[in-house]
Structure formats: structure tokens, C-alpha cells
Amino acid sequence: MTKLFDNIPEGPLVDKWTKYKADAKLVNPSNRRNIDVIVVGTGLAGASAAASLGEMGFNVKSFCFQDSPRRAHSIAAQGGINAAKNYQNDGDSTYRLFYDTIKGGDYRSREANVYRLAEVSTNIIDQCVAQGVPFAREYGGLLDNRSFGGVQVQRTFYAKGQTGQQLLIGAYQALSRQISKGSVTMHNRHEMMDIVKVDGKARGIIARNLITGEIERHSAHAVVIASGGYGNVFFLSTNAMGSNCTASWKSYKSGALFGNPCYVQIHPTCIPVSGDHQSKLTLMSESLRNDGRIWVPKKKEDAQAIANGEKTALDIPEEDRDYYLERKYPAFGNLVPRDVASRAAKERCDAGFGVSKTGQAVFLDFSDAIKRMGKDVVAARYGNLFQMYEKIAAENPYELPMKIYPAVHYTMGGVWVDYNLQTTVPGLFAAGEANFSDHGANRLGASALMQGLADGYFVLPYTISNYLADDIRTEKISTESAEFEKAEKAVKERLDFFINNKGTKSVDYFHKKLGKIIWENCGMARNKEDLENAIKEVKELREEFWKDLRVPGVQNGLNQELEKAGRVADFIELGELMCYDALDRQESCGGHFREEYQTPEGEAMRNDEDYTYVAAWEYKGENETPELHKEDLTYENIELKQRSYK
């Protein structure tokens, strides 16, 4: 049986990381170039890890499925990145960022990891500025900050609504520098298809060259998975179309545990679904909640009239508007954490106050902000987001309030890792959104970018060296072993199966069906009966998928349907695991809301007595029920409280 060791260093919280770094084993520079490290993914986590490891002298092989590392999904992040710089002199500190993150995560994350994250956050900003990341500045030339949900200090650094783009370009440039030096070899348009283990250790991957279809073997002394989150299980999400769980899922199937799969973040401010043709959903950055006010009409007739097109928001007088977040949560108002804001929107819409044809939309209104600051200031802050909205919704948000609704956005769950960001498979590490590590049951805004860069620039370089220090005598790993042979054969067989199956339904047909099942039963509200049904339905869907899937084209060449088929096959299996996890967790916490467990006011009701643990699932084989392991979370520095944003 797999045993869970969190490997958290001894000593007081504030000293753990310093001590770890001081004690970590190093690899002699002359040995490093004989050691290979594979990094799957070139988002913030992967690009920063590959650049840093390359710089240290390791021989890095980097992979992404896009045509350039610069296009990883991190590019789409909008609002900002947190760091405890306290430039605004508003009482911020490492401890406060740590505290806010634990509280925001509804007391379901690991203290030591979160503290380290808060600690290195300030280095990220220094590093990025040194790289030429053009963060927003004030007229005095110093860096500007904005507030994000769930906190009462201004600690979010940003570059208009394109923070992810600017940070990723920074990491991509650092990566490019290493590529030009020869320390990183870049494999664009390559998809990792499986992990290869030799003698129990991760020693390589099988990858498919997406242009030629060739199946390749790549070996290494250690493998890092930085492949992003699995929000696309739901088909509709704010993730990029190609975002997928394959690398994480193959890690799971090769023995790494999967942590908290049911923790999914539904982001409150996205452009609502417009019809069946919809292929993805578009986020409107949380930063908009700094100045926008969320409301629905107080009267159902008004909501209906707006939905029917008989009235617009402008016809509703002030006294007939329900600013429900300000009403219910006066202390935080529109800046409550995401899970709280999303549930509140769903509650109002379910009660019949939604303002669109589908009944699933609320207003995000900037008229007060425009009155207060002028249109120019609003445009300077949010111009590109307003433009993005107008292109999609065909309405001008300077004149009419935006219509928004919650959508799947981020997955807190992911591959289980210890303090070293190492999975339960030795030599297999996971970073960024792909791991489960820092956000507990709910992530605070602007903390994913922080975590991705912290993992890649500042944590993995130490922990991987520490691991590899014992491996310096291991020669280059051969790709001719039986293990590589076997893994490659399995990959090829699966691809051939897809091509030769010649069923009647396209990949998207199955993906949409899966998304619907998971959204309805394991989405914003969950209950026992629905989850049990969902497990049945997903199993049936899986059977149908393998029977009736049609993938046109050939294996040996660019075939986007074939790429999707593999990803959806994995999503279907992961969807089932999410339901098991949601079923097991008989409490509500953060993004996981079990209808059976709520306070009289309808807020999430945790059960700390029984559920203060990380659920880490172990794969037991095809058609076997996975096994649950529990990592107990101990809080030595923070007192567990019911979260209150009132």
C-alpha cells in the first residue's frame, strides 16, 4: 500500500524553508550536465522550472502541445499576481498572505506549503521586474497594486488585464535564453502520452509528435509534470481548448496519488452561455469586482421583463435593485471570495431573479464607477476587458451593465505532492495547477500565477537537486529497456484503436455529454443521490465511448480529432474519480458544496472533526474502485474558524 509522507521539515513554520534550503543536498555543477530532467508543460510553472533548471546546468527537455511555449494557457490569465510586498503600507505581511490563503481555502490546505508560498511571493515580483515584465505603475514610477477578492489589503500586481501574458512572456524569454544556450531542448507540438517507470522511479515519458504522429521515447533522471488543470472535464470552462488532464492522469495511473479531485473553482464573473454551439466560456477578470457592483432586480417581474427584452437594466430604479453581495456580506461586499460570490449568484438565479433568456445571468454594473472616476479611468483600468465583452456579447458595457454568470475556471485538486512537490512516485514531480498543493478547497484570486512561478523558479530548483544528488552515479537512462518498450506499445495500441474503431459519434459528442453530467451533478451544488447517479452515468458513457467513437484520419500525421480522443478518454475516467471524492466528503468547504451540509443561512458548513484531511486517491486498476488515503492536516499556527465575510 502506498504510504503518505508529507516530508515537511521540522522546526517553526517561519524557519522551515530557510532550513530546508540550507540542508538541501546539491549536485556538483560538473555532474549536472550529465543529468536529464523532463519538464512537461511551458505555462508559468513549466517554463519557469525549465528555465531555472537549465540555468543551473541540468540537461532539460521541455514539452508543450502548442506550436510555441509562449502559447500555454497561463497566457490567458488576466487580473494579477499576489505578493506580500506591502508597498501600499496597508498592513500586509508574509503572515497575512499565508493566513488569507489558508482561510480563503477554507482550512483545507497544508500550512507549511502555504507559508513557503507567501514567503517567496516577494521574490517573484523582484524577479519579474528584473526580466522586464511591464507591470502597471503609478505616476511616481513605482509599482501599482489592486485588491482582489477575499482579502482586505492591496497586494495584487498587474499589467492591465494581461498579467498572465506578461508573466508568461517573461518566463518564455528566460526559457528562450536557455534554449539558445543549449541547456534546454524544446519539443513544441508534442503531447506526452505516458510516464515510464524503471525500478519504481519515474525515468521518462512517451510522447507523440503531433505533426508526424511519430511515437517517441524520452528518458530522464526526473520528470516534472506542469501540465495545468483539468477544468475541461466540464467541456465548457474558461480554460483554453487544449487544456487537458492527460499528463496528470497518466501520473495517477502510474502510481501517483490524486489529491482532492472534487475541489473545483467556479468563477463568479464569466460571460454567460449563449447557445448550444458554445465551445468555451470567457472569464471577465475578478479585478472588475473592485469597481463593478453586482445586482439583480428586487422584483421578479422586472427580472422577467429584462429577460424578455421588454426592459433593460437602465429601466430599473435604484431602490428596486438588489446588490445582494453588499446586502449579505457588508464587510467584504462585492469582494467576497469566488466560491461565495458564485453560490450567491446561483441562489438568486435559481430563485427566479436572473436577467437573461436562460435565467442564468446577473448584472455587473460600472455606472457608479464611471460617475465617480470618469470613463477614462475606467477605460485605462479595464479597457481590454470591456472590449472583449463587447465583442462577445455585442453590448457596450460603458452603457449597459455586463451580464455575467459563474463558470468552471480552476481546479484546486491535482496530483498529490509532498513538501518537495514530489508525487508518491519517486522522481516524479508536479507543479502549478497540475498539483493539488496550496489552495485547499478554494483558491484566492491572483494566487495561481503566484504559485506557478513560486513552484518553478524557487521551489523545484532546490527540491529536484536534493532528489538528484543521490542519482549522480546513474548513467544516462536507456530508452531501450523493456519498460519503454511496453509503454510505447500500449500508447500505439490505444491510438490504433481510436483510428480503427470507426463508430458513429465524434469526440465532441462524448465530451459534451460528460461535461453535462459533471456540471449538473458535481458542479456548484452536489448531493449524495446525484453523485451516485453521476457515477453510473459516467460509467455508461465510458462504455459507449469505447464502443462508438469515431476518429477520422490517420495516426501518422497531424490529426486533431485523435489528440482530442485521448484527452477525452482520460477526462471521462477523471470525472468518475471527482464524483467519488465529492461523495466521500460529507461536508461543504470552499468550492465543494454539498447541499446536505449547509448553515441555516445557506453557507457552506464544514466538518472539521471528520474531514480535516486531504483526500488522496490511489489507482487500483481498470474497473476497480480507487482507494482513499487521508493526509491529516494539522494546524499549529492558525485556529480553524468558520469563514465569515459578513
Add this chain to the structure above:
Amino acid sequence: MNLTLKVWRQNGAEDKGRIVEYKISDISPDMSFLEMMDVLNGQLIDKGDNPVSFDHDCREGICGSCSMYINGEPHGPENLITTCQLHMRSFKDGDTIYIEPWRAAAFPVIKDLVVDRSAFDAIIQVGGYVSVNTSGNTQDANAIPIPKADADSAFDAATCIGCGACVATCKNSSAMLFTSAKISHLAHLPQGKVEAKERALNMVAKMDELGFGNCTNTGDCEVQCPKGISLDNIALMNREFLGASLKSEK
């Protein structure tokens, strides 16, 4: 809406390629252009044909993957947006729409509408960065105040998404707008100034080596750039480049 699509089909780099006509019906004006392409591909798959390959990922105008030449313009008829942000309400019932890949010697077609843009990565690799290690032990981020105007100019140039529309629209297939955007982004910041001249020399040399053409100041690139990257960047690059060439001759 009912539409006639004339789509470039090319089965691999070696294939000659041709325009193939498809009829498509019941397209909603609220669909994005790529969602319309999804509908087309759904139809093709149902008939047992091969769907049209095209690059796309974020579908919100930021990753720079999507790259279609629509009715003779990169990213289609509207300005300041990418193909994935284009909506069918920009077309009329009964329209015929031509859909082709980027065409440039330095961007060979891989299949259908998919082209190889790795030449852009190669240009960045010869100097499109600040040579600083990632230790995090740099000075405090606020140690050097940067005038807001400079920071804003750097940001504007840095919003280039590397899509390649500038190259595709240029009659010389020049990569000047893309290259100058990076040079200008970094030259506007004190952190990037140190290497500015050398960076310009190396990136321009690489650009020429990779088969991108010369700039004849036609200005199409600026018009077609989805991010509004300005021609001023090219002027700045020319200054950096000229300064650098003079210095290196000495």
C-alpha cells in the same frame, strides 16, 4: 444564416493544396468564427470526411494560436481582433467566405490552415530577453522607479501575441513589426537597455536569415495587427539597429 465556405485544404507539407467548397446552414450570428468552423468539422466527421485542421487554443484573443486568412485579410474583416474573437454577426446570410492559411516562405503550411511559426521563437531566442538569472536575488522591484510613460510604452509593445498576421499581410512577408515590438518592449525599460543594441543586431540578423522579407513601409502590418502594435516600434528598432550597426563597424 446560410453560407458558402471556400476553404484551403492541403494534406501535409508536400501536398499542393486546393480550395474546396462547402455549404453550411443554420449558423447563428452569436457564434464565433471558430465555432462556425466547429460546426463545419462536425458535419465533415459525420459524413466520414476529414475535418479541417486549424490552430486555436485560448479562443479569447491572447494566445496567438488562431491564424486564418479570411476573405483576403488576416483574422478577417474586423480590426483589432483575432479570428477567435470574430463573430458571425460580422457576416450576412448568403455570404461566400474564403478561408486560407497564413502565406509566407518563413511560415510553411503543415496541413490545411495550420502553419509552422517556429521562426518567431528562433528570433526571440537570439536576444529577445534580459540576461538575468532566475534566482530571485535581484534588487527590490521598486528600487528603480520607471516613468509611467515608459512602462506603458513597454507594455503596449509587449502585448504582441506572436500570431504572425503582420507577416501574413505584408507583401514582403516582413517580420519587422513582430521583431520591433520585442526590441521596443525591452528598450523602454532600464533592465533591457543594457543589451538593447546587441539585441537589435542579433534579432534583425536572424530575421533576415530565416527568410522574412524587407520592410518597405507599406504599413499593412499595423492595420492588420490584432493588438494594435504601432509602426513607431519599427522606427525605434531602426534607430537601435542603426546605432548598433555603426558601433559594430568601428
